[in-house]
Amino acid sequence: xxxxxxxxxxxxxxxxxxxxxxxxxxxxxxxxxxxxxxxxxxxxxxxxxxxxxxxxxxxxxxxxxxxxxxxxxxxxxxxxxxxxxxxxxxxxxxxxxxxxxxxxxxxxxxxxxxxxxxxxxxxxxxxxxxxxxxxxxxxxxxxxxxxxxxxxxxxxxxxxxxxxxxxxxxxxxxxxxxxxxxxxxxxxxxxxxxxxxxxxxxxxxxxxxxxxxxxxxxxxxxxxxxxxxxxxxxxxxxxxxxxxxxxxxxxxxxxxxxxxxxxxxxxxxxxxxxxxxxxxxxxxxxxxxxxxxxxxxxxxxxxxxxxxxxxxxxxx
Amino acid sequence: xxxxxxxxxxxxxxxxxxxxxxxxxxxxxxxxxxxxxxxxxxxxxxxxxxxxxxxxxxxxxxxxxxxxxxxxxxxxxxxxxxxxxxxxxxxxxxxxxxxxxxxxxxxxxxxxxxxxxxxxxxxxxxxxxxxxxxxxxxxxxxxxxxxxxxxxxxxxxxxxxxxxxxxxxxxxxxxxxxxxxxxxxxxxxxxxxxxxxxxxxxxxxxxxxxxxxxxxxxxxxxxxxxxxxxxxxxxxxxxxxxxx
Ligand SMILES: Cc1cc2nc3c(=O)[nH]c(=O)nc-3n(C[C@H](O)[C@H](O)[C@H](O)COP(=O)(O)OP(=O)(O)OC[C@H]3O[C@@H](n4cnc5c(N)ncnc54)[C@H](O)[C@@H]3O)c2cc1C
Ligand SMILES: Nc1ncnc2c1ncn2[C@@H]1O[C@H](COP(=O)(O)O)[C@@H](O)[C@H]1O
Numbered sequence: 001x002x003x004x005x006x007x008x009x010x011x012x013x014x015x016x017x018x019x020x021x022x023x024x025x026x027x028x029x030x031x032x033x034x035x036x037x038x039x040x041x042x043x044x045x046x047x048x049x050x051x052x053x054x055x056x057x058x059x060x061x062x063x064x065x066x067x068x069x070x071x072x073x074x075x076x077x078x079x080x081x082x083x084x085x086x087x088x089x090x091x092x093x094x095x096x097x098x099x100x101x102x103x104x105x106x107x108x109x110x111x112x113x114x115x116x117x118x119x120x121x122x123x124x125x126x127x128x129x130x131x132x133x134x135x136x137x138x139x140x141x142x143x144x145x146x147x148x149x150x151x152x153x154x155x156x157x158x159x160x161x162x163x164x165x166x167x168x169x170x171x172x173x174x175x176x177x178x179x180x181x182x183x184x185x186x187x188x189x190x191x192x193x194x195x196x197x198x199x200x201x202x203x204x205x206x207x208x209x210x211x212x213x214x215x216x217x218x219x220x221x222x223x224x225x226x227x228x229x230x231x232x233x234x235x236x237x238x239x240x241x242x243x244x245x246x247x248x249x250x251x252x253x254x255x256x257x258x259x260x261x262x263x264x265x266x267x268x269x270x271x272x273x274x275x276x277x278x279x280x281x282x283x284x285x286x287x288x289x290x291x292x293x294x295x296x297x298x299x300x301x302x303x304x305x306x307x308x309x310x311x312x313x314x315x316x
Numbered sequence: 317x318x319x320x321x322x323x324x325x326x327x328x329x330x331x332x333x334x335x336x337x338x339x340x341x342x343x344x345x346x347x348x349x350x351x352x353x354x355x356x357x358x359x360x361x362x363x364x365x366x367x368x369x370x371x372x373x374x375x376x377x378x379x380x381x382x383x384x385x386x387x388x389x390x391x392x393x394x395x396x397x398x399x400x401x402x403x404x405x406x407x408x409x410x411x412x413x414x415x416x417x418x419x420x421x422x423x424x425x426x427x428x429x430x431x432x433x434x435x436x437x438x439x440x441x442x443x444x445x446x447x448x449x450x451x452x453x454x455x456x457x458x459x460x461x462x463x464x465x466x467x468x469x470x471x472x473x474x475x476x477x478x479x480x481x482x483x484x485x486x487x488x489x490x491x492x493x494x495x496x497x498x499x500x501x502x503x504x505x506x507x508x509x510x511x512x513x514x515x516x517x518x519x520x521x522x523x524x525x526x527x528x529x530x531x532x533x534x535x536x537x538x539x540x541x542x543x544x545x546x547x548x549x550x551x552x553x554x555x556x557x558x559x560x
């Protein structure tokens with residue numbers, strides 16, 4: 001099968017979650033005896049794009065273009081047609097979801113989101129996807145000729161090689177789509193580790209007592225190179241920015257390690273974090289429901305426990 | 317302004333998830349269904365926009381008759397009329413195709429949906445509908461203002477937010493804090509009983525098919541570490557869990 005991977009670019013290179021998507025796409029290609037082509041749209045140097053080869057891509061098609069969902073979807077649709085691709089893979093994200101969705105409409109292609117494992121192609125094309133915010137899985141067969149897959153983050157273990165892939169720059173006419181939206185401003189947390197892509201997340205709840213008490217949590221996050229997150233009430237109270245809030249109505253994270261500090265573990269919170277590989281819960285209440293979802297637990301006061309953890313990390 | 321709000325009917329988020337018939341069906345017994353939590357935000361903003369600018373709000377659900385309590389609730393919250401496309405929602409593509417087929421020649425200015433359903437979490441129906449109707453689509457939208465034909469939105473991007481300007485007609489997937497959820501008033505509930513609810517026959521075909529469901533493996537017991545010895549956790553994370 002000819003596989004096309006839609007890779008996202010950030011700060012001039014291929015995003016980590018997109019590297020997972022490329023690795024996944026390359027595996028599907030080798031499993032079915034096909035090619036793995038990457039489509040990257042945005043701003044990046046040829047040297048950075050060629051690194052798609054590290055993850056198994058055999059070719060990179062590049063379109064230099066500012067972000068516009070409608071134009072990106074048009075480009076993806078055109079490239080699926082011109083390459084004759086029958087499988088399209090992307091990492092799940094707000095941008096990819098929007099682009100894949102429009103491509104699904106244009107190509108009459110079946111879509112499976114939150115895919116967690118390689119497809120079974122022995123009879124048809126069946127993937128496993130996570131549903132109910134990680135509380136179950138559905139084996140889903142896609143019956144259309146073209147299949148679109150959004151891969152859940154951090155479920156694919158990537159092993160990078162040193163091969164590079166040839167890069168070809170394309171130009172595709174998107175004049176009909178270009179005027180559909182005008183970006184007025186972008187507010188982005190700078191410097192800090194990106195929450196959706198972080199390997200480690202340190203998260204605080206109402207048990208942190210107030211924004212002025214966040215320093216011990218920030219210290220641990222810094223020592224671990226972790227991103228910071230929070231529960232919904234914390235962002236509702238403006239103790240922390242809205243884009244840090246995880247859960248059913250917030251960001252869904254799936255890091256290797258999630259450390260919850262003073263969070264009770266309400267079901268709506270768990271919905272955003274239960275795909276984490278290892279969960280540590282620190283709570284002074286031994287009955288806190290979060291302990292049931294935890295791998296490691298400490299019953300204690302966050303303000304006493306956090307400095308001990310930070311010191312232990314620094315001593316490693 | 318003519319607004320269409322698409323609502324899903326989903327298990328309450330505290331529901332126990334289980335499957336039956338050899339893991340081929342979701343076990344519905346005892347499950348409380350609700351309007352999709354994100355769809356509720358879309359509905360609330362639609363009602364606010366109607367109250368501010370005039371116009372109408374039509375609510376649409378692709379589903380069987382068991383979704384009617386959720387549709388009536390949307391009418392009680394402030395939608396003027398409702399449409400139910402009478403089929404079990406099978407997948408994103410077919411739900412989108414039903415919505416697009418209905419909306420195509422109705423002249424809606426705004427089509428509002430939730431960012432995603434809380435059962436299948438796909439987050440794509442709005443984009444597919446946008447493409448099918450030749451309208452721009454954006455998601456997840458956290459702020460929405462309409463000035464004439466100009467539409468100003470703020471949407472979430474990885475690690476931040478982006479403000480952009482587009483124009484009517486447009487399809488949007490919504491999330492908080494776009495509006496506060498609305499609770500139906502007694503008057504709203506009474507009025508909802510007599511508001512029109514049209515039932516339409518389906519026309520689309522699904523492109524995917526769920527073979528079976530499974531639950532994740534049970535979580536092992538939590539390992540407790542005494543608070544005095546908190547630092548020892550870090551060693552365990554390194555040597556036992558191997559995440560550091
Ligand atoms: C539809 C809906 C959607 C929602 N979506 C989300 C969502 O996306 N994300 C989300 O997080 N929530 C969400 N919620 C809210 C959720 O139900 C909980 O109310 C919320 O997660 C609780 O936040 P919390 O754990 O920070 O606060 P609390 O429940 O108040 O818990 C604070 C915890 O801190 C502990 N504590 C206090 N002091 C200390 C101390 N000194 N040391 C250690 N521990 C201490 C307490 O024992 C307690 O367990 C949603 C709710 C609804 C109804
Ligand atoms: N069965 C349905 N009927 C009406 N609208 C729906 C239905 N399913 C999904 N939607 C809408 O599409 C949005 C995105 O759904 P999804 O792409 O399935 O995650 C939801 O938040 C709803 O607004």
